[in-house]
Amino acid sequence: MRKVYLDNAATTPLLPEVREAMMPYLGDVFGNPSSLHDWGDGAREAVETARAQVAGLIGAKPEEIIFTGSGTEANNLAVKGLALAQQAKGKHVVVSAIEHFSVLHSARTLEKWGFEISEVAVDKYGLVDPEDVRRILRKDTALVSIMQANGEVGTIEPIAEIARITKKREIPFHTDAIAAAGTIPSDVGELGVDALSLAGNQFYGPKGVGALWVRKGLRLMPILDGGIQEGGRRAGTENVAAIAGLGKAAALARNDAVKRVKQLTPLRDRLLKELPAKIERVVVTGHPQNRLPGHASFCVEFIEGEAMLMLLNSQGIAVSSGSACTSRALKASHVLIAMGISHELAQGSILFTLGIDNTAQDIDYVLETMPPIVDRLRQMSPLYSKFTKASKGGK
Amino acid sequence: MPVYNEKVMDHFMNPRNVGEIADADGVGEVGNPVCGDMMTFYIKVKDDRLEDVKFKTFGCGAAIAVSSMVSEMAKGKTLEEAKKITPRAVADQLEGLPKQKFHCSNLGAQALKKAINNYQSQKKTGGKKK
Numbered sequence: 001m002r003k004v005y006l007d008n009a010a011t012t013p014l015l016p017e018v019r020e021a022m023m024p025y026l027g028d029v030f031g032n033p034s035s036l037h038d039w040g041d042g043a044r045e046a047v048e049t050a051r052a053q054v055a056g057l058i059g060a061k062p063e064e065i066i067f068t069g070s071g072t073e074a075n076n077l078a079v080k081g082l083a084l085a086q087q088a089k090g091k092h093v094v095v096s097a098i099e100h101f102s103v104l105h106s107a108r109t110l111e112k113w114g115f116e117i118s119e120v121a122v123d124k125y126g127l128v129d130p131e132d133v134r135r136i137l138r139k140d141t142a143l144v145s146i147m148q149a150n151g152e153v154g155t156i157e158p159i160a161e162i163a164r165i166t167k168k169r170e171i172p173f174h175t176d177a178i179a180a181a182g183t184i185p186s187d188v189g190e191l192g193v194d195a196l197s198l199a200g201n202q203f204y205g206p207k208g209v210g211a212l213w214v215r216k217g218l219r220l221m222p223i224l225d226g227g228i229q230e231g232g233r234r235a236g237t238e239n240v241a242a243i244a245g246l247g248k249a250a251a252l253a254r255n256d257a258v259k260r261v262k263q264l265t266p267l268r269d270r271l272l273k274e275l276p277a278k279i280e281r282v283v284v285t286g287h288p289q290n291r292l293p294g295h296a297s298f299c300v301e302f303i304e305g306e307a308m309l310m311l312l313n314s315q316g317i318a319v320s321s322g323s324a325c326t327s328r329a330l331k332a333s334h335v336l337i338a339m340g341i342s343h344e345l346a347q348g349s350i351l352f353t354l355g356i357d358n359t360a361q362d363i364d365y366v367l368e369t370m371p372p373i374v375d376r377l378r379q380m381s382p383l384y385s386k387f388t389k390a391s392k393g394g395k
Numbered sequence: 396m397p398v399y400n401e402k403v404m405d406h407f408m409n410p411r412n413v414g415e416i417a418d419a420d421g422v423g424e425v426g427n428p429v430c431g432d433m434m435t436f437y438i439k440v441k442d443d444r445l446e447d448v449k450f451k452t453f454g455c456g457a458a459i460a461v462s463s464m465v466s467e468m469a470k471g472k473t474l475e476e477a478k479k480i481t482p483r484a485v486a487d488q489l490e491g492l493p494k495q496k497f498h499c500s501n502l503g504a505q506a507l508k509k510a511i512n513n514y515q516s517q518k519k520t521g522g523k524k525k
Contacts, residue, residue, distance in 0.1 A: 306455040325455030344428035382435040382451040
């Protein structure tokens with residue numbers, strides 16, 4: 001059976017070159033980067049090389065990069081660490097309604113600690129209006145955190161425009177670029193932000209490693225107490241192999257960025273165009289143009305996402321869904337709900353996220369496999385029979 | 396997919412008794428699309444027994460497997476026997492459901508019971524309440 005992996009938003013595979021770059025640190029070069037002897041030197045050199053590579057990817061200075069144990073940790077450190085460090089200025093934090101839980105739940109924790117949180121709404125495409133951000137800012141706003149791109153619907157936010165507003169008001173602006181960095185340009189100078197999170201497993205690097213960039217001079221309160229690794233901003237012995245892998249992945253992403261976007265975009269566009277043409281009552285979620293190059297997401301009416309996911313899996317295709325049944329919390333995706341999609345329609349959420357291993361043949365296979373699966377589930381669906389009866393009755 | 400066991404997967408991949416009964420003696424609908432799962436059960440009754448049971452389900456893999464299993468368990472049973480089918484019994488017949496999916500199995504038995512109640516209340520003479 002053909003195997004087609006289309007869940008790169010969950011994680012990308014590890015590139016062989018990245019794995020090679022990691023191997024020495026899982027072998028002979030096992031030292032602790034904090035150690036002063038030769039064993040420590042080798043490990044420290046690996047971490048510093050990776051720091052320069054990650055900085056290179058986002059146009060930052062190496063000393064501004066803090067390695068973390070995941071993208072989630074980078075977001076926690078940014079939201080909690082920046083808000084806590086700026087609290088003399090005020091205790092108001094602004095986030096968008098479609099942030100990842102690592103930002104939203106960090107904001108909720110800040111709320112418990114006495115901060116006030118404002119959520120900026122999004123439109124039906126998942127776009128934040130910079131004017132809404134302007135209106136929501138206050139004198140005591142300590143931090144704004146809005147993602148560069150959303151991993152569930154692919155929409156790319158107008159970060160540079162928002163940054164012009166926050167800069168004028170001298171309010172620190174963090175962007176969660178985990179879904180974006182390594183895939184689309186995330187140059188911190190062009191974006192104009194003050195802090196940015198990224199994660200290795202979103203661009204062919206290893207899992208369990210992320211990075212937070214914080215502009216020099218901006219204060220940050222560490223959230224882990226311990227040693228003085230990462231300039232005292234993130235305690236704990238570094239995961240040297242994963243950091244080396246992240247660095248290598250960043251270097252490759254920087255080098256191949258244009259090629260990758262060129263490869264993914266036409267494949268994505270075929271899915272966006274042809275799937276709704278082949279299957280009735282399918283809507284594209286997210287912005288039609290301003291979206292991640294490998295990201296095609298839909299809601300299919302009258303059926304549920306997990307059932308679709310499982311039947312696609314039985315045909316060798318890996319996807320994900322934002323339906324309530326798919327989530328362990330049994331809640332529909334907060335992103336889809338924030339975009340004004342009904343709970344009923346959100347149940348039919350399905351998400352194809354492409355990667356550099358995908359080919360035109362993979363897309364052919366999806367386009368040929370998907371319609372009979374949808375049909376099969378619709379034949380079982382009481383909602384679909386109500387719909388067909390109603391439309392027959394109407395004629 | 397390791398989330399579901401083989402038995403659940405079998406009932407999901409090859410659900411038994413899917414469909415509607417045009418001249419059903421009783422129909423029961425539970426759940427709603429907003430909370431995730433919705434099931435409609437159709438029954439045909441002869442001599443106080445379930446001669447035929449069919450269903451339509453909107454929902455996840457577990458919801459479909461549960462509906463299929465309930466329909467299989469109910470077929471041929473007397474109405475009173477069928478009303479005693481519990482969510483736990485359905486889950487046991489399926490050799491277990493993931494914890495967070497257990498609520499789905501409540502719906503199958505409930506929808507069947509609703510269909511039987513619907514039949515009994517239509518009959519009026521036998522329309523006693525449980």
